[in-house]
Amino acid sequence: MAAAYSDQTLITQVAGKHADHAHFGDVVSGRPTSSATLPSLVVRMLRHGEIYDGARVLDVGTGSGYSAALLSRLLGDGRVTSIDVDPYPVEAAAARLDAIGLHPKLVACDATGPLPGEFDRIVSMVSVRPIPPSWLAALKPGGRLVTVIANTSLIVTAVKTADGKAVGHIARDWAMFMPTRSGGDYPPRSHELFDLAREQRGEQVSRGRFPVVDTGGAWELRSMLEVITSGGIEHDFEG
Template sequence: MPRWWDTPAGTYSRTWELHDGPGDAEAWMDTAYEDQTVVTQVAGVHADHAEAGTVVKGRPTSSSTLPSLVVQMFRHAEIHDGADVLDVATGSGYSAALLARRLGDGRVTSVDVDPYLVEAAAVRLDAVGLRPKVLAADATGPLPGEYDCIVSMVSVRPVPASWLAALRSGGRLAAVIANTSLIVTAGKCDDGGAEGRVEWDRAMFMPTRSGRDYPPGIRGLFDTVWDAEGEEVTRGRYPVLDVTYNWDLPAMLEVVCPGIEHHYEEGDDGRRTARMVHADGSWARATALSDDPPTVHQGGPRRLWDVLDEVRHHWLQHGELPLRGAHARITPDGTIHLRRGRWTATIG
């Protein structure tokens, strides 16, 4: 990984600066040996192809996952001697390298939707004497073989049906549900589906994509309702919070009402404002000073802040949300059915 992208020091934004390893050997070594995710591609622009001094804006589209998380996912997949493993999302090739060193080249297949990532990873793996099968393929479509374990370094929703078809009887998969921190592990069943659970653990990965970049999102909808009066104006039950600065709340929201985008800001005077938008035209804005009960404006076909308050109420009432540890049943088409106690949900 000779070049990578990073956000400017002290900022949190979608602006990325290019770093060149050979041009700064000390920073290169520090980055290589830190347990962190290192972004290699942003908005379809790979660091290998960028001019010196380039700054780009957009969402990361590939990275080298932090080493501890790679190993964590391998543990969840219960990879064992003699297993044929599919590594989904080649990225820099790091996860394929670990698998090939541990199991042998012939046991490892790694796929990525981006032909350049596959090409670069194969060359660099070969340079260190590792030659797993590395292929350009859309992991949500047909897969090139059958496997005892499938482990994914991208997130999916639902589980691709092709994974279940390619998983051998008794095989095991480990994946994260897109836009959540939920790790689902499951073993192949005789009916072609799989059964397992949501692990008592958490991870986040970029979602799968089909092109060089992700399609435009719905964040532009914030502009159209930024200060709108709202079809309904009420007083909220709970303080305004930054939903995304959390693991379980956004995961639960994505299960019960997928596709919500969030925006949060806090002024110097302590005034907090949280906004929510959805592609169906639903929106919400909650404003309050510090932890006072907020004034909530909502519009569209659904009341998004009410959905959030229902989730928060369940959390307060039961002391936790029911996601982690939930039983997971995956049907052959990839639909995930979750159950914990009386609570059920479907991720299709």
């Protein structure tokens, strides 16, 4: 209970295995695929969304159901839709929300594909790159979306104009979320390539003048590199 009510992110699923299905002593390896997001960050993202009374809101990334619960309390659950790519978190969140008298629309679907309805606000608790065209299609004219560019800390806000375009900016704030995915886990990384690079000496080997940077921890640098490269970057670091 202390952890649940603390202001920290709690990993709830790794490589497709949810904590509800884990047993004492289980060892799971892989990347986190779902979480109960830092509560203060959820509130910040909703503030960036400029939620107002009467708005119909799409919550992208159901996770534990916390953001859907806040929106349902604020707007009434009939105005809230929450989606997640994994069926189980959606099912579990629906049961837990039902237990406290909240019944938003929860849907298991791929957030990068067609969306279930039209909305005044889209607030994403997962990161994307690029922003899916379906989000703009589901957003009503004058509607606003908030998300984070995948593998960066950049929060993007945008408003849909009357001609169907989006006009936005990078917020003066930062956040980090898991990226969207289409299946139960993320695609494999290029570990074979890194292993090969470590084994080969190359034509010329020299000592660099500068310290090696772990881009996984240097988020400002990582964000810059992600933005200026067309396909994103992969990094590997050994101390």
